[in-house]
Amino acid sequence: MSAQLIDGVLLSQQLRAEIKQRASVLTAKGKQPGLAVILVGEDPASHVYVRNKVKACADVGFHSILEKYDADLTEAALLERIASLNADPAIHGILVQMPLPKHINPNKVIEAISTTKDVDGYSVLSAGELMTGLPGFRPCTPYGCMKLIESTGYDLRGKHAVVIGRSNTVGKPMALLLLQANASVTICHSATPDLAYHTRQADVVVAAVGRRDTLTADMVKPGAIVIDVGMNRDDDGKLCGDVDTAAVRDVAAHITPVPGGVGPMTITMLLMNTVEAAERN
Numbered sequence: 001m002s003a004q005l006i007d008g009v010l011l012s013q014q015l016r017a018e019i020k021q022r023a024s025v026l027t028a029k030g031k032q033p034g035l036a037v038i039l040v041g042e043d044p045a046s047h048v049y050v051r052n053k054v055k056a057c058a059d060v061g062f063h064s065i066l067e068k069y070d071a072d073l074t075e076a077a078l079l080e081r082i083a084s085l086n087a088d089p090a091i092h093g094i095l096v097q098m099p100l101p102k103h104i105n106p107n108k109v110i111e112a113i114s115t116t117k118d119v120d121g122y123s124v125l126s127a128g129e130l131m132t133g134l135p136g137f138r139p140c141t142p143y144g145c146m147k148l149i150e151s152t153g154y155d156l157r158g159k160h161a162v163v164i165g166r167s168n169t170v171g172k173p174m175a176l177l178l179l180q181a182n183a184s185v186t187i188c189h190s191a192t193p194d195l196a197y198h199t200r201q202a203d204v205v206v207a208a209v210g211r212r213d214t215l216t217a218d219m220v221k222p223g224a225i226v227i228d229v230g231m232n233r234d235d236d237g238k239l240c241g242d243v244d245t246a247a248v249r250d251v252a253a254h255i256t257p258v259p260g261g262v263g264p265m266t267i268t269m270l271l272m273n274t275v276e277a278a279e280r281n
């Protein structure tokens with residue numbers, strides 16, 4: 001058996017066409033969706049990501065602004081800038097790229113963003129809305145993972161999903177979204193003594209650890225769906241995920257590639273949240 005690749009670029013194209021249509025309706029009403037992206041410091045990967053986000057905005061007809069600051073920007077100056085974007089009627093979503101330099105408290109920054117513009121879904125309120133099943137912005141990466149699973153036509157009800165990783169941005173919200181879709185959910189992490197014991201029982205595995213070859217073929221139940229959130233480099237410096245994709249392909253039914261899986265969907269769901277923010281206000 002060879003797993004079907006779940007194509008995150010193709011699914012992104014389909015969803016972005018829909019987003020572009022919604023944006024054009026808003027623009028005709030004088031309310032073009034607008035996203036502000038703020039980057040502090042010199043991290044080269046972050047520069048690539050924010051460029052991709054701004055380009056994606058242009059592709060779907062959004063207004064966007066990209067503000068880049070030196071690593072010595074003060075926390076007070078950043079908070080002030082966020083306050084003025086909160087008040088800017090042309091801006092419906094605000095994204096401050098993580099990680100931030102050490103002297104800036106990310107929690108303070110996230111909570112400074114107006115709830116109505118929190119298109120990353122990172123704030124305490126957005127987390128609470130997800131937890132309680134209220135409408136609100138879902139964090140883009142796990143939201144994109146749900147769309148990738150849905151795209152296979154798979155019904156999660158009553159299935160066993162195993163999430164590897166418990167970060168606030170991926171693992172924890174992922175588990176809640178799977179639970180909301182009526183899966184039974186196990187969260188595994190660095191203190192789990194026997195990871196393979198859990199993953200071998202999983203109908204769906206979401207790997208979000210940040211270490212390559214975390215999920216190998218012997219750890220996967222035949223026919224499982226495997227979602228690879230990892231963004232790592234192999235020995236040749238090539239981008240790779242957390243899954244030994246070549247080997248797991250022989251066991252799983254569906255698997256997301258890296259690159260071309262979760263990454264593009266993360267940006268697509270950012271666009272989705274932003275158009276939604278513009279529609280709501």
Ligand SMILES: Nc1nc(=O)c2c([nH]1)NC[C@@H]1CN(c3ccc(C(=O)N[C@@H](CCC(=O)O)C(=O)O)cc3)C=[N+]21
Binds near residue numbers: 262266
């Ligand atoms: N406030 C905030 N929000 C974020 O959503 C956020 C963040 N900070 N900090 C960093 C992470 C990472 N992230 C990615 C988005 C897209 C790709 C992506 O498009 N990846 C491509 C490959 C890109 C490449 O070739 O390097 C792919 O997987 O196909 C990757 C990573 C968003 N993040």
Ligand SMILES: [Mg+2]
Binds near residue numbers: 261263264
């Ligand atoms: Mg990817």
